[in-house]
Amino acid sequence: MTRVLVTGARGFVGRHAIAHLQARGFEVHGVTASAVAPEDGSIRWHRADLLDANDRRQLVGAAAADVLLHLAWYAKPPGYWHDPVNMRWLSATLDLVQLFAERGGRRVVGTGTCAEYDWSHGLCTERVTPLSAASLYASTKAACGEVLQAYGARAGVGVAWARLFFLFGPHDDPSRFVPSMVTALEANQPWRCHSGNHVRDFLYVEDAAAALAALAASPVEGPVNVASGRPIRLGDLAADIAGRMGRAHLVTIEPGGPQHASVTADVRRLHHEVGWRPACDPGEALARTIRWWSATGRRQVPA
């Protein structure tokens, strides 16, 4: 049984990835920084602060994994774009992968971001569209992917670099597009879409987790966009959400400027090399997300 070590296993994407990895036959080991043992007893948990060198060393030895799915990083909006801690996550990741490779690990799936691409190009194609360093987050993620691929090529470790596009679903950060809109409308507050004509690629988090599990189980190396391949105008997405919630009267949609008007993913590698396509119905995924955030919003309203 192939053993996979998942960092960020209790995060937005990681919590959904566990079942998909198990369904593909992996024995899953998860990492948590929390002192409290997670309730999910279906996997083996390891406690580690990944920014601590000793913790990393102990973790890699204890997990003795074949595959590393590395999701952990600092990603709290809006500060994460420029927080210097991005550099510590870069350093910690390089060290973690080296320890993992030296311990006998065979395959690494790291997670990058669509923000690595120069968005002035619109369509983002792996190894074709130039990368950009518009933020420290994007710069450190891009650096991480490039260095890990160079290291892996010599260390005999397969390295895939999943570039996640725009995700939505339960457990997201509440300040992001879908959660902030749903919780505002749930509270009967007006909501403004500032870039209605801008096109983005949104993927349901459950699908993203399934794609990462498929990538982990595949031999594909190098950068791979993880996205739906179904670009949508933000104004259309906002109108859909407002309509489903019956609160279109609370929503104002502005067109937005020309800069970064389109950020779409080339998903040919994901479809044809990894062999994965989204499985969740987009409408049902959006309905589930709205229900989850509506309930969360109601719980957070002061009594």
Next chain:
Amino acid sequence: MTRVLVTGARGFVGRHAIAHLQARGFEVHGVTASAVAPEDGSIRWHRADLLDANDRRQLVGAAAADVLLHLAWYAKPPGYWHDPVNMRWLSATLDLVQLFAERGGRRVVGTGTCAEYDWSHGLCTERVTPLSAASLYASTKAACGEVLQAYGARAGVGVAWARLFFLFGPHDDPSRFVPSMVTALEANQPWRCHSGNHVRDFLYVEDAAAALAALAASPVEGPVNVASGRPIRLGDLAADIAGRMGRAHLVTIEPGGPQHASVTADVRRLHHEVGWRPACDPGEALARTIRWWSATGRRQVPA
């Protein structure tokens, strides 16, 4: 008086940089990992292992510098191209610069390499020619430059990234082109140039040190090629050296294959923005280098 902290101050380039920095009015502080205090009393020396986090912190506090000229890295041929220690130097550099910026440092000159560029393009122009990840050394250097620029832009620290091309001079690694040829001919051994038709940009190390001092004193930010701007065929360089040593009969020059036939530097930023051009006469520089390596070669011959 502006204080500059020079890492790698006893290295191939660093040892030449000190006088040029002093000539530009800097108060120079140098870093050495050696336990023995260097003999040069004209600058203030700090002892530090830059791969040690505590040493870095103490160094930055003790030096209290305005400018950081960061030359230290692992660069021992041929292992340095793929040694995993490149990743530790990347991490150490990011941490050093962050400590320096948080301590009040204002300007960083980091040192990259022409190997960052994709050599299939021939001419290397900053911010135009694509970068490549053909080795871990090149990949970590490129990553370092990109991340430091993104960090500096927010931290209020000016970051210049000097991409050094091919250097020659005293104190180089003896396995490199010029030293290996001179010491072979000095020992009356045959020497073979494998890529005689290949074009490279060679700069005398004294000039490189002067260019770095000029860059440190300038406000120029971003990547800057540090090169002579005078491309030369390796076969012509070899014939020049052999002629000066009177040992052309020992030298065989092969043309070499088409791959990476030309690696030349666009020096417009160096000339027009930094305002620096090579000062040493190329023939005299080569003569001095031959004398130094000939003497070194004679000393190393077993008695």
